[in-house]
Amino acid sequence: MEQQVRVLPDEDGVRVIVCAGDFDQDTLALLDQACTHAADDPGVRRIVLDVTQVAFADSSMLNLMVRMLHTGRLVLAGPVPEQLGWLLDLTQVRAVLPTADGIEAARAL
Template sequence: MGVELRVYIGSGTGPLRMIRCTGDIDHDSAGRLEEAGRQALTQPGGEFLVIDVAGVTFMDSAGLNCLRRLAPVSLADPLPHRIARLLQLTGADQVFPMTDEAGEGREA
């Protein structure tokens, strides 16, 4: 059993909406992240989503597919090595732009 995924939704500024994740993003938890992403984007004025995965301990193809379904999405820099490597191996590092924006947020 992995580390439980926790998702925190930040308020963001202007059209930017932020999500911070900790734990594992896998088949069992990716839906929670996707739901939080959609919720964040439905906040008034929400147009762009930034996800901070610095606290993510594991991500598999379900996590990558979740990010793809939420696109366009940016990932907050810096990425954990294991997540950066997964993105490089799959070519997803060319799909998801990096940003230095990150936020605290409330738990979803």
Template sequence: MASRRRQGGVEVLVLAGELDLDSVQEIAPALDDALAAQPGGLVVDLSQVAFADSSALNLLLRTHTRTSLHLGGPLSPFVERLFEVTGISGVLNLHPTVEDAVRAAGQRGG
């Protein structure tokens, strides 16, 4: 499930539930719409995501190459462990809260 909102002048895409191959295919158009609304940067709220697989990681990495991507938590233990094991936490802009992610994205001009 995906929804969008503006917070602090920044586009926020809120993801919830399980991010697997099927749901990622449904989320991709919402992500494209969010990028079109704010091409300079994007916050993805992962605080309601219980599970993520390699297709979700791939989507986040592809998005990271297209914009200044900031991910906000808190992350579920499963998602946090996945990010640690894969090393993605050293590549993406991870923030402990969505508010921190919004603040960081806003400071970079989008």
């Protein structure tokens, strides 16, 4: 699957970042940049990361999600794909990561 990172227009202080494809240390740059910009923007009160189309994620993406989690503004929009879910379960990050079914539900959290 071709990797893709799209940033949707902000609505009410919520920035949605849609990511698709494989994310590892060699392919994380665009997603990292989008997340960092969102975290650095004082007008963004919530960062929604749509992971429904993530085909593969390694510890590099996990590290990025944990860094964004520390901002207190990250919510995952799922459903979370099986491989990413396995990584989140293995590392016990899923237990502390706010997750919603779909973008609209994530915006509302």
